[in-house]
Amino acid sequence: GAVVSQHPSWVICKSGTSVKIECRSLDFQATTMFWYRQFPKQSLMLMATSNEGSKATYEQGVEKDKFLINHASLTLSTLTVTSAHPEDSSFYICSARLMNTEAFFGQGTRLTVV
Amino acid sequence: AQTVTQSQPEMSVQEAETVTLSCTYDTSESDYYLFWYKQPPSRQMILVIRQEAYKQQNATENRFSVNFQKAAKSFSLKISDSQLGDAAMYFCAYRSRDDKIIFGKGTRLHILP
Numbered sequence: 001g002a003v004v005s006q007h008p009s010w011v012i013c014k015s016g017t018s019v020k021i022e023c024r025s026l027d028f029q030a031t032t033m034f035w036y037r038q039f040p041k042q043s044l045m046l047m048a049t050s051n052e053g054s055k056a057t058y059e060q061g062v063e064k065d066k067f068l069i070n071h072a073s074l075t076l077s078t079l080t081v082t083s084a085h086p087e088d089s090s091f092y093i094c095s096a097r098l099m100n101t102e103a104f105f106g107q108g109t110r111l112t113v114v
Numbered sequence: 115a116q117t118v119t120q121s122q123p124e125m126s127v128q129e130a131e132t133v134t135l136s137c138t139y140d141t142s143e144s145d146y147y148l149f150w151y152k153q154p155p156s157r158q159m160i161l162v163i164r165q166e167a168y169k170q171q172n173a174t175e176n177r178f179s180v181n182f183q184k185a186a187k188s189f190s191l192k193i194s195d196s197q198l199g200d201a202a203m204y205f206c207a208y209r210s211r212d213d214k215i216i217f218g219k220g221t222r223l224h225i226l227p
Contacts, residue, residue: 031211034213034214034215038157042160042219043217043218043219043220044205044217044221045203045217046214046215046216049213049214091156091157093159095215096160097213102147102149102161102163102164103215104211105151105158105159107156107157107158108157108158
């Protein structure tokens with residue numbers, strides 16, 4: 001199956017700093033990628049839809065100025081958590097979809113803000 | 115808005131036995147996809163099985179099969195001959211026309227040796 005790679009797998013940052021998470025489709029082009037957030041022992045909550053060459057579409061309640069999404073190419077989307085706070089600590093997962101197939105997920109990024 | 119409900123937070127099954135995980139969903143769309151994903155401790159999401167809503171035949175993948183009841187909006191997963199490696203969190207998911215995937219809260223499956 002198609003491979004989606006997420007980097008880094010885990011990151012620790014200080015409060016007030018920004019951290020960038022990358023999501024790459026390794027062997028296919030993805031016009032659309034999705035970013036999810038997963039709290040411990042909970043489900044995946046869709047944060048935003050990332051479209052190549054255009055602005056991301058954010059779900060209700062997600063702060064677009066805090067969670068900056070850039071989809072600069074057909075194989076790369078980035079999520080930047082700006083001015084991170086401890087409550088932003090979570091597991092972030094991206095997914096990408098081939099045309100008319102299921103979505104493929106990255107391995108996730110565990111963010112800890114101290 | 116679409117919703118996905120998994121009413122069983124946890125389930126246990128004896129190794130080699132069969133277990134069924136329940137899922138119901140709500141939608142006004144007629145064309146959509148349903149999925150079961152497995153999330154092991156590594157937290158990598160793994161697709162288990164997929165069902166297209168327009169297909170009446172239930173999807174099957176080796177030991178995994180679904181019971182898709184479109185009118186009842188029910189989509190249960192049956193795991194036959196359970197193995198220790200099946201222990202994981204299982205998420206039922208719905209993909210809408212706008213490509214968004216909505217997940218249920220998940221069912222943690224324990225396999226008893």
